[in-house]
Amino acid sequence: MNAFLQWTATLLTIVAASTIAAHISQKATGIAFVVFTISSLLWIGFATMENDHGLLVTNIALTGINLLGVYRYLIRKKPA
DSSP: OHHHHHHHHHHHHHHHHHHHHHTOOHHHHHHHHHHHHHHHHHHHHHHHHHTOHHHHHHHHHHHHHHHHHHIIIIIOOOOO
16 A cells, blocks of 8 residues: 555656646646645655655645645636
């Protein structure tokens, strides 16, 4: 189970980071932040199982940052 979480989180992190770096469109970037959020949650699960406090704290913070990205790119209305 730990290996599955670790490798799934790794692949999702790479896909999300690549998509954000490419900035294909605002919607694609927003979706990448959703993927990043999922990967952060998987990393939190993995860190909890492995008792890795540094990884846990990092991904709790990254989950908040990723949710800000989801809000900014997918939810927030642009000012007129």
